[in-house]
Amino acid sequence: MKGSHFIIVFLLLNFLHLLLPVFPLPLCSNSEAPLPHKDPLKFCPYNGTSCCNSADDSRIQKQFQVMNISNSACAALVKSVLCAECDKFSAELFRISSVPRQVPVLCNSSTASSVSTQTIKDTNDFCSKVWTACQNASITNSPFAASLKGQVPAPVKSNVTKLMDLWQSEADFCNVFGGASGDGSVCFDGEPVALNSTAPPSPPGGLCLERIGNNAYLNMAAHPDGSNRAFFSNQEGKIWLATIPEVGSGGSLELDEASPFVDLSDEVHFDTQFGLMGIAFHPKFSQNGRFFASFNCDKQKWPGCAGRCACNSDVNCDPSKLPPDSGAQPCQYQTVVAEFTANGTAPQPSEAKSANAHEVRRIFTMGLPFTSHHGGQILFGPDGYLYFMMGDGGGAGSSDPYNFAQNKKSLLGKIMRLDIDNVPSATEVAKLGLWGNYSIPKDNPYTDDKELQPEIWALGFQNPWRCSFDSARPSYFICADVGQDHYEEVDLVTKGGNYGWRVYEGPFRFTPPMSPGGNTSVDSITPIFPVMGYNHSDVNKNIGSASITGGYFYRSTTDPCMYGRYLYADLYGGAIWAGSETPEDSGVFNPTLISFACSHDSPMNCSLVPGSSVPALGYIFSFGEDNNKDIYILASSGVYRVVPPSKCNISCSKENTSAVPSTQGSSGPVSSPPSEATLSAGLYNNLVVLLLSLCLLLVF
Numbered sequence: 240m241k242g243s244h245f246i247i248v249f250l251l252l253n254f255l256h257l258l259l260p261v262f263p264l265p266l267c268s269n270s271e272a273p274l275p276h277k278d279p280l281k282f283c284p285y286n287g288t289s290c291c292n293s294a295d296d297s298r299i300q301k302q303f304q305v306m307n308i309s310n311s312a313c314a315a316l317v318k319s320v321l322c323a324e325c326d327k328f329s330a331e332l333f334r335i336s337s338v339p340r341q342v343p344v345l346c347n348s349s350t351a352s353s354v355s356t357q358t359i360k361d362t363n364d365f366c367s368k369v370w371t372a373c374q375n376a377s378i379t380n381s382p383f384a385a386s387l388k389g390q391v392p393a394p395v396k397s398n399v400t401k402l403m404d405l406w407q408s409e410a411d412f413c414n415v416f417g418g419a420s421g422d423g424s425v426c427f428d429g430e431p432v433a434l435n436s437t438a439p440p441s442p443p444g445g446l447c448l449e450r451i452g453n454n455a456y457l458n459m460a461a462h463p464d465g466s467n468r469a470f471f472s473n474q475e476g477k478i479w480l481a482t483i484p485e486v487g488s489g490g491s492l493e494l495d496e497a498s499p500f501v502d503l504s505d506e507v508h509f510d511t512q513f514g515l516m517g518i519a520f521h522p523k524f525s526q527n528g529r530f531f532a533s534f535n536c537d538k539q540k541w542p543g544c545a546g547r548c549a550c551n552s553d554v555n556c557d558p559s560k561l562p563p564d565s566g567a568q569p570c571q572y573q574t575v576v577a578e579f580t581a582n583g584t585a586p587q588p589s590e591a592k593s594a595n596a597h598e599v600r601r602i603f604t605m606g607l608p609f610t611s612h613h614g615g616q617i618l619f620g621p622d623g624y625l626y627f628m629m630g631d632g633g634g635a636g637s638s639d640p641y642n643f644a645q646n647k648k649s650l651l652g653k654i655m656r657l658d659i660d661n662v663p664s665a666t667e668v669a670k671l672g673l674w675g676n677y678s679i680p681k682d683n684p685y686t687d688d689k690e691l692q693p694e695i696w697a698l699g700f701q702n703p704w705r706c707s708f709d710s711a712r713p714s715y716f717i718c719a720d721v722g723q724d725h726y727e728e729v730d731l732v733t734k735g736g737n738y739g740w741r742v743y744e745g746p747f748r749f750t751p752p753m754s755p756g757g758n759t760s761v762d763s764i765t766p767i768f769p770v771m772g773y774n775h776s777d778v779n780k781n782i783g784s785a786s787i788t789g790g791y792f793y794r795s796t797t798d799p800c801m802y803g804r805y806l807y808a809d810l811y812g813g814a815i816w817a818g819s820e821t822p823e824d825s826g827v828f829n830p831t832l833i834s835f836a837c838s839h840d841s842p843m844n845c846s847l848v849p850g851s852s853v854p855a856l857g858y859i860f861s862f863g864e865d866n867n868k869d870i871y872i873l874a875s876s877g878v879y880r881v882v883p884p885s886k887c888n889i890s891c892s893k894e895n896t897s898a899v900p901s902t903q904g905s906s907g908p909v910s911s912p913p914s915e916a917t918l919s920a921g922l923y924n925n926l927v928v929l930l931l932s933l934c935l936l937l938v939f
């Protein structure tokens with residue numbers, strides 16, 4: 240019963256998504272990020288960061304000249320319409336994810352009337368302005384006529400048209416080209432888009448956590464059936480299926496440690512810096528049973544561990560000349576993405592409680608040059624493609640001596656985007672020189688930049704450690720990228736974007752201690768700088784190190800004061816941030832360090848000292864999001880969930896405390912947990928080993 244209820248809600252939410260497309264801002268109509276262009280534009284009034292370079296500018300100028308519009312009022316408006324392509328919000332203005340448009344959405348009056356301000360109507364009615372000024376003007380190769388291809392009205396015979404030839408009235412015209420701002424979208428009013436400035440929301444009072452699991456996991460993936468279940472995996476190679484208790488029920492994770500969903504530890508090479516790094520369940524898992532694991536293997540121990548070396552002649556790298564790293568030979572360790580199936584253990588994959596550890600298909604294998612920085616997260620994007628996060632491979636000084644992250648032919652230091660639904664034949668795979676059984680999505684950025692390996696979606700990363708898509712805004716793809724000596728960063732990742740490493744570390748220039756593979760010059764790239772981040776000197780002064788763990792945009796209603804903020808943390812557990820975007824959809828973030836506390840009715844003891852409200856998180860390895868959009872922290876001391884702030888006595892004016900269900904008998908208040916105030920020795924030692932390994936993995 241509950242399952243089906245969840246499914247209905249889930250489908251409904253998905254459906255609403257289709258009805259209310261929300262667009263990323265700022266983004267260009269070619270799906271790439273606007274960039275600061277050094278050459279000023281001569282024609283379009285979009286100097287600075289924009290979606291046009293000077294070549295686009297002169298193309299637009301020529302297009303405008305050909306139009307030969309004699310009416311100057313009309314000409315000025317048409318020029319502004321053509322130049323809207325340069326606006327840094329042009330993806331929005333041209334509504335790229337619906338039917339592609341020739342002309343931006345022109346603000347019209349019907350919507351202005353809904354805004355309760357008297358003065359707005361006329362200024363906002365740009366569509367009407369265009370109609371009035373241009374209805375009788377002759378326009379050669381009019382973009383308005385081109386928009387009509389194959390549609391109403393009668394086919395156009397001449398290249399010279401007037402709006403009046405094509406539309407009966409302003410209403411007809413604005414029916415086609417008019418539109419409104421709203422629902423997170425904007426329309427074109429003749430001027431560059433300026434978002435209404437809003438003061439940043441006041442920082443939340445804090446994050447209230449309850450502890451619902453005892454063990455340390457690296458990954459959590461919500462069950463694709465939309466139910467209250469999720470998969471958890473550890474670094475050694477096991478995946479469990481757990482049922483998640485309702486918030487406020489007093490229950491903890493229902494997970495049988497002794498019977499994992501699948502145990503891959505035979506093929507996974509688990510060591511300080513290696514292991515099962517990522518899991519992903521196909522969006523249609525409930526029907527097709529397909530799931531994927533990203534892990535490391537040791538070719539000296541497992542025959543299945545055999546792939547091309549990331550150090551090869553395509554990237555001017557000779558494996559025989561690489562210095563051995565930690566005693567390992569180049570490409571002794573590999574990174575693998577393999578497909579498995581939940582078929583055969585239950586009548587329907589969605590009912591499966593276990594799966595076979597036998598690999599169905601190899602998706603990807605690549606030998607690693609060194610022993611660190613190999614990311615490994617995998618996740619399905621809202622577009623159905625598999626995103627695969629790969630670090631720069633580390634190496635001497637752990638600062639990418641071969642400059643792989645900036646090398647467009649290397650897959651190290653990249654985010655890849657793969658189509659695993661259309662698997663080419665073995666001969667095709669060999670012919671295309673692919674690293675496994677996948678195909679390349681047709682709109683990957685290599686189509687615009689032939690130098691890019693076709694798998695690449697974005698480049699210039701050191702070690703992306705936890706990326707996520709905003710569940711409310713599918714094109715907000717946000718990643719934390721672990722830094723080197725100074726800065727930990729958060730990037731808003733867009734198609735073809737270069738995030739700067741190792742020309743830059745965050746916003747700072749980086750000087751590599753060793754560079755046998757050469758350098759990339761500052762002038763040859765246009766990096767996209769982080770939207771958030773922190774200096775190493777800002778945290779962990781006693782540890783002397785830092786390593787970022789990326790999280791999620793908080794979209795649950797459980798803590799209404801956290802809604803819409805992006806949560807991320809430092810691995811060492813001392814710091815959690817919430818970044819609010821102001822104005823909304825601007826891509827400008829305002830992060831604040833937030834305090835966190837233990838819920839007074841945490842199902843499991845949450846702090847080391849009984850009665851204390853300071854959570855004993857230990858290391859923060861990762862975050863998770865369930866099908867209710869509730870957020871979890873996967874820490875060395877267990878699994879923590881964000882719960883209503885009132886449970887920590889944190890004030891949040893948006894929280895309706897009367898609606899918070901009262902606590903049931905099964906969980907006692909924090910003042911009465913069992914008296915063990917310290918970790919048991921055995922568990923503690925295990926944790927230390929695991930933690931140290933992860934720190935090495937992430938930091939070096």
Ligand SMILES: *[C@@H]1O[C@H](CO)[C@@H](O)[C@H](O)[C@H]1NC(C)=O
Pocket residue numbers: 279280281282283284285286
């Ligand atoms: C852009 O800037 C350049 C130089 O700063 C200036 O000459 C030019 O007029 C500007 N273009 C527009 C359209 O504002």
Ligand SMILES: *[C@@H]1O[C@H](CO)[C@@H](O)[C@H](O)[C@H]1NC(C)=O
Pocket residue numbers: 307309
């Ligand atoms: C531009 O329009 C004028 C009339 O407004 C016309 O005389 C002229 O021939 C046109 N030029 C071109 C290149 O079509």
Ligand SMILES: *[C@@H]1O[C@H](CO)[C@@H](O)[C@H](O)[C@H]1NC(C)=O
Pocket residue numbers: 371374375
């Ligand atoms: C457009 O042309 C029509 C008929 O030729 C005329 O009635 C109307 O006043 C003109 N409008 C403008 C804005 O020039």
Ligand SMILES: *[C@@H]1O[C@H](CO)[C@@H](O)[C@H](O)[C@H]1NC(C)=O
Pocket residue numbers: 380398
């Ligand atoms: C007129 O339009 C046709 C196609 O509609 C195009 O092939 C031709 O180049 C256009 N002529 C001019 C002068 O732009």
Ligand SMILES: *[C@@H]1O[C@H](CO)[C@@H](O)[C@H](O)[C@H]1NC(C)=O
Pocket residue numbers: 347348349350409410411412413414415416417418419
């Ligand atoms: C304004 O745009 C909307 C959306 O395209 C359209 O439905 C409506 O008819 C337009 N209003 C007017 C007055 O043309």
Ligand SMILES: *[C@@H]1O[C@H](CO)[C@@H](O)[C@H](O)[C@H]1NC(C)=O
Pocket residue numbers: 354359420421424425433434435
């Ligand atoms: C800015 O505020 C005005 C007036 O409230 C509104 O009409 C307009 O749509 C807003 N613009 C954006 C981009 O939200």
Ligand SMILES: *[C@@H]1O[C@H](CO)[C@@H](O)[C@H](O)[C@H]1NC(C)=O
Pocket residue numbers: 526527528580582599
């Ligand atoms: C699993 O079952 C689904 C549905 O019957 C089927 O489409 C799929 O091919 C099966 N997968 C494997 C690996 O057998």
Ligand SMILES: *[C@@H]1O[C@H](CO)[C@@H](O)[C@H](O)[C@H]1NC(C)=O
Pocket residue numbers: 598599600601602603604668673674675676
């Ligand atoms: C494709 O998958 C098959 C089955 O797992 C595997 O034998 C083959 O090596 C894979 N091809 C590549 C290039 O990884």
Ligand SMILES: *[C@@H]1O[C@H](CO)[C@@H](O)[C@H](O)[C@H]1NC(C)=O
Pocket residue numbers: 750751754755756757758
């Ligand atoms: C790369 O840059 C570093 C730091 O500026 C410099 O020391 C080194 O010589 C450069 N290496 C090459 C191969 O240009």
Ligand SMILES: *[C@@H]1O[C@H](CO)[C@@H](O)[C@H](O)[C@H]1NC(C)=O
Pocket residue numbers: 772773774777
């Ligand atoms: C990081 O430190 C630099 C100076 O070293 C300072 O300018 C900058 O504001 C700091 N950034 C953050 C996010 O703390």
Ligand SMILES: *[C@@H]1O[C@H](CO)[C@@H](O)[C@H](O)[C@H]1NC(C)=O
Pocket residue numbers: 888
């Ligand atoms: C919660 O806060 C209120 C007011 O700040 C205080 O009176 C009360 O004792 C606190 N309760 C707990 C359990 O800390």
Ligand SMILES: *[C@@H]1O[C@H](CO)[C@@H](O)[C@H](O)[C@H]1NC(C)=O
Pocket residue numbers: 844845846847848855876877913914915917918919
């Ligand atoms: C909670 O208490 C148990 C013993 O009851 C202890 O082993 C564990 O370390 C404690 N957990 C935390 C996070 O303090």
